[in-house]
Amino acid sequence: MDIKPQIAVLKDSTTTGTTAELIDLARRLNLPLINTPDPNFSHVLTFCEARLELHTLTTAKRSPLSVDFLSGPAYYRFIHDRRISQPLAKAVGIKRGYRPKVLDGTAGFGEDGFVLASLGCTVTMIERSPIIWALLADAVTRSMNNQAIGAIFNRNVTLKLADTIDYLSSSSNIHDTVFLDPMYPSLPKSSLNKQRMRTLRELVGDDHDGSELLNVALKGARKRVAVKRPIRAVTLDDRKPTFTIPAKSSRYDIYLIPYL
Numbered sequence: 001m002d003i004k005p006q007i008a009v010l011k012d013s014t015t016t017g018t019t020a021e022l023i024d025l026a027r028r029l030n031l032p033l034i035n036t037p038d039p040n041f042s043h044v045l046t047f048c049e050a051r052l053e054l055h056t057l058t059t060a061k062r063s064p065l066s067v068d069f070l071s072g073p074a075y076y077r078f079i080h081d082r083r084i085s086q087p088l089a090k091a092v093g094i095k096r097g098y099r100p101k102v103l104d105g106t107a108g109f110g111e112d113g114f115v116l117a118s119l120g121c122t123v124t125m126i127e128r129s130p131i132i133w134a135l136l137a138d139a140v141t142r143s144m145n146n147q148a149i150g151a152i153f154n155r156n157v158t159l160k161l162a163d164t165i166d167y168l169s170s171s172s173n174i175h176d177t178v179f180l181d182p183m184y185p186s187l188p189k190s191s192l193n194k195q196r197m198r199t200l201r202e203l204v205g206d207d208h209d210g211s212e213l214l215n216v217a218l219k220g221a222r223k224r225v226a227v228k229r230p231i232r233a234v235t236l237d238d239r240k241p242t243f244t245i246p247a248k249s250s251r252y253d254i255y256l257i258p259y260l
């Protein structure tokens with residue numbers, strides 16, 4: 001049985017954000033503001049060392065969740081892999097001398113979006129979970145002010161809190177590629193066992209509207225839709241992709257618009 005997470009914004013003596021910042025965050029996310037950890041809440045959002053973190057209160061040994069492009073795997077990948085031959089780049093249609101305008105319709109922690117932006121694509125990231133969006137927005141703001149990667153974010157990244165199904169149905173913005181990476185049903189021993197992914201699943205659950213999302217994406221993309229899937233998972237719906245690009249533990253199903 002899924003238990004809906006109960007989330008509050010915490011302002012206590014260890015919090016580094018100002019009271020005004022935390023009041024504003026609580027108001028924007030429509031969450032209660034508390035000043036001491038409270039057993040009625042499973043998670044709290046708070047500022048630690050100038051970054052927004054989500055702390056899980058119900059599990060003893062879980063590290064706080066935050067998003068960061070300036071350290072950890074995202075930064076490592078940025079430093080060590082700028083190949084336009086990597087599967088993600090090929091999936092969205094990057095070629096020598098060509099960088100598609102991409103709509104990342106399932107932004108999550110923004111890792112895929114950051115790779116595409118650092119390769120020179122303009123990327124509109126869309127996330128519908130307000131908590132994930134807040135963590136990602138905090139990381140995007142910190143990155144914009146950073147010397148090493150600020151230019152990439154200022155030039156190439158836009159982040160929106162929205163449901164991509166609504167956004168694509170009402171927006172007149174044209175994107176060459178719509179990239180989708182919805183949550184898939186949990187598989188035992190999959191990467192979901194990683195703490196971050198476990199917390200993500202607690203917050204957003206499974207994405208049951210993948211077929212509808214693919215439908216609007218196919219209408220909204222100018223050239224292609226690229227869908228990231230676990231290597232052995234079924235396709236997002238009954239439609240057959242035009243072709244598939246294999247990657248290490250995943251694959252990309254590519255739907256070319258002119259050929260559908």
Ligand SMILES: C[S@@+](CC[C@H](N)C(=O)[O-])C[C@H]1O[C@@H](n2cnc3c(N)ncnc32)[C@H](O)[C@@H]1O
Pocket residue numbers: 105106107108109110111112113126127128129132162163164165181182183184204207213
């Ligand atoms: C598996 S994660 C994406 C991970 C992401 N590719 C990355 O590199 O960090 C899926 C995310 O898509 C979001 N999502 C799913 N369907 C969505 C929709 N229709 N509109 C906006 N966000 C959606 C979920 O809330 C979740 O945060």
